[in-house]
Amino acid sequence: MGYFFTFAAVFRLNIMSVIEIIGACIGLLYLILEYKANVWLWPVGIVMSLFYVIIYVTGKFYADAALQVYFIGANAYGLLKWTASRRSARNGNAESERDEIRISSTPKRLVLPLSLATVALWGLIYFVLYTFTDSPVAIGDAFTTALSIVAMWMLSRKYIEQWWLWVVVNVVCVALYFWKGLYPTAILYTVYVVVAVLGYFRWKKELANSQQLTANSQ
Numbered sequence: 432m433g434y435f436f437t438f439a440a441v442f443r444l445n446i447m448s449v450i451e452i453i454g455a456c457i458g459l460l461y462l463i464l465e466y467k468a469n470v471w472l473w474p475v476g477i478v479m480s481l482f483y484v485i486i487y488v489t490g491k492f493y494a495d496a497a498l499q500v501y502f503i504g505a506n507a508y509g510l511l512k513w514t515a516s517r518r519s520a521r522n523g524n525a526e527s528e529r530d531e532i533r534i535s536s537t538p539k540r541l542v543l544p545l546s547l548a549t550v551a552l553w554g555l556i557y558f559v560l561y562t563f564t565d566s567p568v569a570i571g572d573a574f575t576t577a578l579s580i581v582a583m584w585m586l587s588r589k590y591i592e593q594w595w596l597w598v599v600v601n602v603v604c605v606a607l608y609f610w611k612g613l614y615p616t617a618i619l620y621t622v623y624v625v626v627a628v629l630g631y632f633r634w635k636k637e638l639a640n641s642q643q644l645t646a647n648s649q
Contacts, residue, residue, distance in 0.1 A: 447489055448615075454482035455615040462626055473510035477503050483616075490611050493564045494556050494576035505583065534638045537590040545581055552577035571607050575600050591638060594631035598624055 457479040464472035480499040487496035537545070557573035560566045578600050585593035601623040608617035 455619040458619045476506035494572040597627040
């Protein structure tokens with residue numbers, strides 16, 4: 432009987448390792464598509480989130496697992512939004528161009544509200560994890576989830592500073608995932624750190640070009 436349980440535990444561990452490796456590979460594909468602004472990033476993101484719901488629940492990162500459920504909805508919304516925008520552009524709809532959100536800096540008036548929202552979410556998520564789950568990393572899991580929620584909102588508004596929030600989130604995640612033995616995921620998030628830094632400077636260049644064009648047109 433003891434041999435059976437040992438075999439079952441090893442088999443389960445191997446299955447989870449395969450799932451994690453597949454999830455990390457899908458995550459790398461997602462990064463490539465995101466960098467190229469390819470519409471396929473959205474369905475790939477949905478598949479990636481499905482894999483990571485399993486990975487995070489198994490690793491007892493419950494807040495991260497819940498966040499992946501949110502990402503599934505966000506990716507579905509993004510897919511609908513992008514495809515609708517592309518159809519409008521093909522039909523020569525000028526209104527879609529006027530309504531396009533452009534890269535900008537976060538308004539100073541939002542710095543305090545966003546900071547307070549982050550702290551409030553952190554405290555709330557930590558309370559839920561500490562009270563109702565057996566998470567061994569409640570503080571870290573709650574922190575990365577709270578900051579991710581705020582960063583996602585900033586991304587939806589194309590505020591350039593959202594990249595630095597992702598840098599912080601990903602650095603903390605790398606440490607947490609290495610500690611929990613989620614090595615493929617930790618490596619993936621190390622790549623995320625690099626991409627976030629590159630993304631910031633790419634957006635910064637686009638913002639400078641946009642400001643230059645605006646100045647020249649005046």
